[in-house]
Amino acid sequence: MRIALIVPGGVDRSGRERVIPALLALIERLARRHSVFVVALEQEPAPSTYALLGAQVVNLGRGQSRLPGFGYWQRLRQTLAALDAYGGADVLHAFWLGAASTLALGVGRWRRLPVVASIGGGELVWLPEIGYGGAASWRHRQQVRLALHGAQVITGGSRYVLTPVLPTRPDARWIPLGVDAAFYRGDRAEAERQPGPPWRLLHAASINRVKDQSTLLHALRLVADHEKSVHLDWFGEDTLGGAMSSFARDLDLAAHVTFHGVQPADVLAPYFRQAHLYVQSSRHESQGVAVCEAAAAGAPTVGTAVGLVAELAPQAAWAAPVGDAAGLAAGILTLLRDPDQRARRGRAAQTWAQTFDADWTAAAFEAIYREVIG
Structure with a gap:
């Protein structure tokens, strides 16, 4: 299979600093048997490409546009061009709900590819006493809603995090991000x-x-x-x-x-x-x-x-x-x-x-x- 993972970061080229070890363990195992292509939204400030654990990483970098919405179209064009350069994909997998899943759904729409989206943080909560959670933002709530309705499969790492998802997606899967x-x-x-x-x-x-x-x-x-x-x-x-x-x-x-x-x-x-x-x-x-x-x-x-x-x-x-x-x-x-x-x-x-x-x-x-x- 040709698998494209879309992540905010956690895939630094060093393999040691600024990484999510469980995510690297997953990439390494998938790359042993498949062609794995990783799109990192902002791992490094400037666009870059590098190999990591058998996968090819394309870092999109931090967009410079201040026009609302233009950054998304810029990332979409970058990702589509990178996928074409590396032979395309059979499936897209976004970590987590938000900018990564919205980009995955856009790419999936353009290339007619299935999308898997995994919950990884506070995307569905809002704790006002500490100002934490994605649900405080109207834009983020729409991104989460889009993911819950548009992704072929939704996964979460605990039954606790899946509880607010199940009314909308009763088919959401329990899949913890396991460690080595x-x-x-x-x-x-x-x-x-x-x-x-x-x-x-x-x-x-x-x-x-x-x-x-x-x-x-x-x-x-x-x-x-x-x-x-x-x-x-x-x-x-x-x-x-x-x-x-x-x-x-x-x-x-x-x-x-x-x-x-x-x-x-x-x-x-x-x-x-x-x-x-x-x-x-x-x-x-x-x-x-x-x-x-x-x-x-x-x-x-x-x-x-x-x-x-x-x-x-x-x-x-x-x-x-x-x-x-x-x-x-x-x-x-x-x-x-x-x-x-x-x-x-x-x-x-x-x-x-x-x-x-x-x-x-x-x-x-x-x-x-x-x-x-x-």
């Missing part, structure tokens, strides 16, 4: 995770308002009051100008938290294998790929009941209500103090991650591609 389970499991996972204490917690997410990390720090304060030897390793881009590191100092948590900033997956992977628990406090998650990465390494998640955590709990995770710092702290303390329960949930999480890994995801999407092409 072997990469996160490693060869020495058991040796790297010590019995504890000291206790190692891990959080891998950009610092932003939808992740609600002030609640996470409140929970850590409650945990540290009972378990002095607890430490949180925190990875992710800071979009709040140091607000969380300042808040950690205000809560007297400086000795309990290390902010590592943005790091590539190969640097982060050993921390997944060392962590006793992965922790997450999000107000919304469409899936939570980091939860899958932790699960692949055998670390269960204590998190809020959004995304995958809502369906992995209670067998393979611990779920607390959104905004409930005390509930998160109770889950962390319970699993730290009960090694059998922690290990049982960790094994269940790892089994889930190995079952629905990147190979499973690639096979599931291949089946959909064949279905819509046929």
Whole structure:
């Protein structure tokens, strides 16, 4: 098959920086058996092309036009020309709903190609108290509506994110974006995770308002009051100008938290294998790929009941209500103090991650591609 993926970014030519590891794992697996062409909307400022993991990437770059709507037609022409130059496509797959899916539907209309669209973030929500979600924008709501009515197949990475979609698209498919389970499991996972204490917690997410990390720090304060030897390793881009590191100092948590900033997956992977628990406090998650990465390494998640955590709990995770710092702290303390329960949930999480890994995801999407092409 000739498969064209349309993505906002996450496919940097380095393969390490500014990437979405689960997306790269999917591209690599599809490219082993098919011709894969990736259109990146704004991976780099200027238009460019490069090879990545067996696929050809065409980066459209940031358009310069200030005329409303002209940027879309510019991208449409760029994509059509690039597809023609590389031999065309049999199917288009957009990640996520919005600019990528609208472009895919335009290309599909011009070339009479089927379109698959996957939900990947807050496209269908609006949280006014933090200004998060695509549903606040009339233009974005129309793009989502167009995708839900125009794509041959809609997919989502959790049953949680599919809930608002099903009234419009009862045929939407549950397909998590699986991870390379072997990469996160490693060869020495058991040796790297010590019995504890000291206790190692891990959080891998950009610092932003939808992740609600002030609640996470409140929970850590409650945990540290009972378990002095607890430490949180925190990875992710800071979009709040140091607000969380300042808040950690205000809560007297400086000795309990290390902010590592943005790091590539190969640097982060050993921390997944060392962590006793992965922790997450999000107000919304469409899936939570980091939860899958932790699960692949055998670390269960204590998190809020959004995304995958809502369906992995209670067998393979611990779920607390959104905004409930005390509930998160109770889950962390319970699993730290009960090694059998922690290990049982960790094994269940790892089994889930190995079952629905990147190979499973690639096979599931291949089946959909064949279905819509046929």
